Amino acid sequence: MTTPGSPGTELSAHLRFGGIVLDQGSGGSYDHIDPATGHLNAVVPLGGREEIDRAAKSAAAAFVEWSSWAPTARREALLRLSQLITEHEDEFVTIAARENGTPVATGPRLCEIARDWIGYYAGWADKLEGQVSRSFASGGELTYSQPEPFGVIGVIITWNVPLISLCMKAVPALAAGNTVLIKPSELTPFTPDLFARLCVEAGIPEGVVNCVPGNAEAGDALVAHPLVQKITFTGGPATARKIMATCAANLKPSVMELGGKSASVIFPDADLDIAAKNTVYLGLGALSGQGCLIGSRVLVHESVYDEVVAKLIATAEQLTIGNPTDPATRFGPVINSVACERILGIVERAARDGAHIALGGERLGGEFAGGSYVAPTIVTGVDPTSELAQTELFGPVLSVIRFSEEDEALEIANGTAFGLAAYLHTRDITRALRMVDKLEAGSVYVNGAKTTPAHSPFGGRGESGFGREGGRVGIDEFVRPKTVSIASLA
Template identity: 50%
Template structure:
């Protein structure tokens, strides 16, 4: 299978204080998920390289925080323009990073541009605090200041590297912080072009630093005393380690973790639209490898059998294959480990009574060299089973039957996660009731977009804490100081 592109992969380097470095403590061989073949060597940062990057960011902080807000805004808006102008390159890098299909890759770049532009627009309109009157303060004049932390340590996962950068870096820079980001060694390419464009946008050297690496680099970044806040996207197990390390010095941490989002389909919904949208969101966005996707489909019993059949037919029609081809809906998953995990969960679900509607077997033939797993629909899933409770992070949809609104709500809230939720209904009152009752950080009704820049995005429970997006996402990168002036 030809997965070649006219765009050459950039060399992967450490980016420290504006300088590219190709030497670290080791080398990771990047594997193209579409072919299963190596295509690049990734230098891995160790503790020494992390220390250099943090000190570079620390030195840059004094100048960057004093940079006029209008100048920071101009640079970030320029960055948004540059990312948009390099859409084709970023899409090609996304395909090389993790095999995302081209249509999704293009959409991801567009979304990233909006996130950067949104926070660029906030940079010169920052919420600086409030004033307390002399009377209300017992005779003294007081006010509050919102101040940047300093160096932010950002650790991003492999499934959406450009989006993770766009959801973290612009807000942190708009607030006056500097950033050291550790991208996953599995997906290093997008961060390279992003770093180049950061410099081209006029953002000074040291304000943004990139240190590809594994667990050693992540631990060194989290524990570094000059890193004043950590923002992490990834899984709960790693988040526990990060939280424990940060707790030693009471360092604040922002966690955007996993999800097992429920998608509630009521009989009075637009069923054609609900079926197409629900199926695409489960499989067509990064082959199911995203935290906020609606991977539990809860269907009212009066329409259950017909809806399951419709979803199964749509899923089976999605083209799985070369992510370069424009009609491909689902590309590969990230690696062999993902294939093994996904397949074992599908097999166990069937042993526990789930009914396989479509998919359920690694693809062979022309796709045998890559990591391809087809859209897999399992019906009659027990709400308490592994498949309904654990994040698969792959193209697998669990369908569960419910009788009424109360049962749907109980099933939807019956997991440790609380990131996103979806509702399909023609009853506006029901939508309002359920939107309030769902224990999630975000609710989408009748196909509304999720994880958009202007709204806060974050979860509760095992889905993390804090927010990215909206004004709330900007406020994550300030701390508050209270100042008072007496009469003496």
């Protein structure tokens, strides 16, 4: 283990819209605390209704120019943005370590994923096409459709991977010719601030990308603003319902990328070492369990249950806990002290109800006492209907559940309100395909397959939301077809 270090270099965030950069806003301010040390990182200015209104008007004005750009010009500007992210990778990595505890060892991979998404959607900018439809009985009438951007897109992102979230949402919106008004979480305002600055440096006109960090007041104002034509949101179901209510009142479309409580199903014919490694590194090690995609419910066949539990524990014990700014660290803090209390409270209640804490289940003290560190935690004997098995913890906790038959595994895997992802570990491809057809999830990953590639649709069902990011459908979310019919005058 390494010792949490000093506060490090100064961080700052701003309100950016239409070429204006403000150091204070009508929404007050937020004391941003380093989750690894407990030290103050910066006082973050928060926008309110006033700044949201100004930013929306800036975005609407900029839309006239940006939507008229040649698609190839938008493509080249986005490719320059990708190059700038490469040039500023060290800065992005350092910011992520300070603002949400992402280890610097993980940061370059997140930048790589972000660049993949930018490159993919930059390539779509000049490939959006309409369709010509003509009937021989139409008397010569010509009918065709053309894709058009919406206008101003409201982008509300969460705090766990802000750079990737921006590239999944804002970049396809920009490629399609929209302008964006970004409301980042006050927990991670520094990455979006740098992203917005680099957009201008890449040659994207002022006002096309606007960034106003804020709290619920700013979010409410953004969703309700009449100039904002569509909302794309990443977050939890409770907030999503509030956003959808406002969207419904204004007949405004939205994309909802919400949470998950994904199952990782391990059959006895799987490579158990690989299954344990994949499950621990994604479910515990990746961002300390703070991800919507993680397979936090581990369903293990009874014949290999004890063996798999032992491998999970042994793998988790190898995670290097430390300050995220230390290159040796592979496991950092959760976002804040409130998250620590929430996560451990659910674990403690599960233990009182009969589950067994096989590893962890505590907040780390000693050299880590100043930060928000929850020990890597594995809980066995978990009731699949319990709070622990049904609640998205967003923390480093694996709930291990025993099953005996394939149908039982399916019933447990599908037995939540969420439907974002599922993981299968088996050498039997017939079984895998059979399970894929019956799993109620937006994505299924078999034997450690890659997650969220830019070329593939990503999204969920149920309380995991609707709409898709990634692939052709990801940019189709940001255009709407206009049908044109021309009668023959001959």
